[in-house]
Amino acid sequence: MTGDRRKFRREGEERRREALMAATLELVAEGGTAAATTRAIADRAGVTAGLVGHYFASKEDLTRAAFGELMVRFSDLSLQAAEAAGGDPLARLAAYVAASFRPPVLEPTRISLWAGFINLIRHDPEMLAIHRATYLRYRDQLQALIMALPGFADPVRARPLAIACNAVIDGLWMEGGLLPDAFGAGELERLGLRSVGAILGLRLEEEA
Amino acid sequence: MTGDRRKFRREGEERRREALMAATLELVAEGGTAAATTRAIADRAGVTAGLVGHYFASKEDLTRAAFGELMVRFSDLSLQAAEAAGGDPLARLAAYVAASFRPPVLEPTRISLWAGFINLIRHDPEMLAIHRATYLRYRDQLQALIMALPGFADPVRARPLAIACNAVIDGLWMEGGLLPDAFGAGELERLGLRSVGAILGLRLEEEA
DNA sequence: GGCGCTGTTGTGCAAGCGTATAATTACGGT
DNA sequence: ACCGTAATTATACGCTTGCACAACAGCGCC
Numbered sequence: 001m002t003g004d005r006r007k008f009r010r011e012g013e014e015r016r017r018e019a020l021m022a023a024t025l026e027l028v029a030e031g032g033t034a035a036a037t038t039r040a041i042a043d044r045a046g047v048t049a050g051l052v053g054h055y056f057a058s059k060e061d062l063t064r065a066a067f068g069e070l071m072v073r074f075s076d077l078s079l080q081a082a083e084a085a086g087g088d089p090l091a092r093l094a095a096y097v098a099a100s101f102r103p104p105v106l107e108p109t110r111i112s113l114w115a116g117f118i119n120l121i122r123h124d125p126e127m128l129a130i131h132r133a134t135y136l137r138y139r140d141q142l143q144a145l146i147m148a149l150p151g152f153a154d155p156v157r158a159r160p161l162a163i164a165c166n167a168v169i170d171g172l173w174m175e176g177g178l179l180p181d182a183f184g185a186g187e188l189e190r191l192g193l194r195s196v197g198a199i200l201g202l203r204l205e206e207e208a
Numbered sequence: 209m210t211g212d213r214r215k216f217r218r219e220g221e222e223r224r225r226e227a228l229m230a231a232t233l234e235l236v237a238e239g240g241t242a243a244a245t246t247r248a249i250a251d252r253a254g255v256t257a258g259l260v261g262h263y264f265a266s267k268e269d270l271t272r273a274a275f276g277e278l279m280v281r282f283s284d285l286s287l288q289a290a291e292a293a294g295g296d297p298l299a300r301l302a303a304y305v306a307a308s309f310r311p312p313v314l315e316p317t318r319i320s321l322w323a324g325f326i327n328l329i330r331h332d333p334e335m336l337a338i339h340r341a342t343y344l345r346y347r348d349q350l351q352a353l354i355m356a357l358p359g360f361a362d363p364v365r366a367r368p369l370a371i372a373c374n375a376v377i378d379g380l381w382m383e384g385g386l387l388p389d390a391f392g393a394g395e396l397e398r399l400g401l402r403s404v405g406a407i408l409g410l411r412l413e414e415e416a
Numbered sequence: 417g418g419c420g421c422t423g424t425t426g427t428g429c430a431a432g433c434g435t436a437t438a439a440t441t442a443c444g445g446t
Numbered sequence: 447a448c449c450g451t452a453a454t455t456a457t458a459c460g461c462t463t464g465c466a467c468a469a470c471a472g473c474g475c476c
């Protein structure tokens with residue numbers, strides 16, 4: 001009668017931590033940080049709530065780890081697209097920009113995650129540090145691509161250009177993510193390429 | 209001995225609702241939506257928790273009302289700056305852009321509020337509707353300013369330009385708000401003017 | 417094949433949440 | 447002056463949360 005205790009398998013520490021972080025990210029994407037309760041996370045990861053405390057000192061700790069994981073995992077996606085575009089600097093930049101408006105960078109999941117975590121950044125110094133590192137890394141990639149263009153080698157000139165290009169990409173990305181039906185198919189990508197081109201004084205549309 | 213019941217004054221319905229909404233906004237700005245509990249809101253507004261239920265059907269209802277209030281209150285700030293700039297279309301546009309990077313539009317409070325509410329937009333249809341209306345209103349203002357420029361009267365051409373200009377402003381605004389110390393004083397405003405100018409093929413820097 | 421280590425479970429607790437409701441009291445009408 | 451009414455308070459209830467802790471059991475080791 002009382003033998004209904006749950007069966008379980010022992011897993012390595014790494015596997016369990018990853019499963020718990022993945023479950024956290026799924027839940028944040030679906031319902032914001034409020035939906036990522038300890039019990040819901042454990043349930044999603046196929047364990048019981050008590051185990052969460054065994055692998056993470058606190059729920060805050062788990063949240064931070066999951067956020068960091070997410071950022072690392074996605075940080076080089078656009079760069080990979082650029083490198084796949086070949087050796088021409090203009091084509092590489094165009095590919096980088098265009099990739100920001102296509103899956104897997106522009107995904108409903110990613111926007112939900114970003115929206116769920118963004119308010120934590122303002123109140124948790126460690127979260128802010130992760131965000132800062134990710135943002136600067138992304139911007140540096142963009143700046144390197146710009147400096148590879150003929151006549152753009154000066155970093156003092158390239159820095160503000162990279163900031164502005166990054167801003168217009170982020171702005172379009174955010175608006176497209178929050179109001180998907182306010183824009184036509186492919187409109188954001190086209191606008192992104194044209195705007196970045198305009199800021200740099202180039203034409204990127206036909207490069208993508 | 210038992211006469212320690214709290215003294216109170218009767219206020220009009222409007223005053224109380226406004227006080228509760230203001231308290232909600234303050235708390236969201238300080239600690240995100242999680243900090244805006246019924247009891248904390250009531251405390252901040254100088255009443256007891258029970259009264260919240262008397263003026264708002266639910267906490268969700270109060271949150272929505274507060275968000276709407278906030279958006280209405282700030283929706284025309286940049287436009288006022290444009291109108292104060294006189295009759296020259298170029299100067300008006302420059303003033304509008306520049307105002308986006310100065311108080312009271314660019315304030316830590318506003319960024320905190322935006323960050324606190326942004327994840328609710330993704331899961332509450334009414335919140336999304338408020339956001340959509342505000343965003344489109346802002347963009348339409350920008351488009352009208354652009355169409356007032358000589359040679360930009362065509363709305364089919366002005367629409368994507370307005371979207372792009374709005375995006376770069378939003379992107380810079382967001383990044384500046386989340387990482388204030390990553391940018392020099394006045395750098396964002398200068399960059400905003402230059403970028404919007406580049407997108408439109410104009411020079412705005414010396415107009416502000 | 418038993419034993420010990422520790423990953424894992426189940427339970428419970430204190431705190432805080434939103435909200436419903438009865439008791440109180442301020443205030444305007446008469 | 448007082449009386450009705452509605453604004454306001456105080457209390458309580460059911461629920462959920464994060465977390466602590468003791469008991470259990472899978473798995474490697476001798």
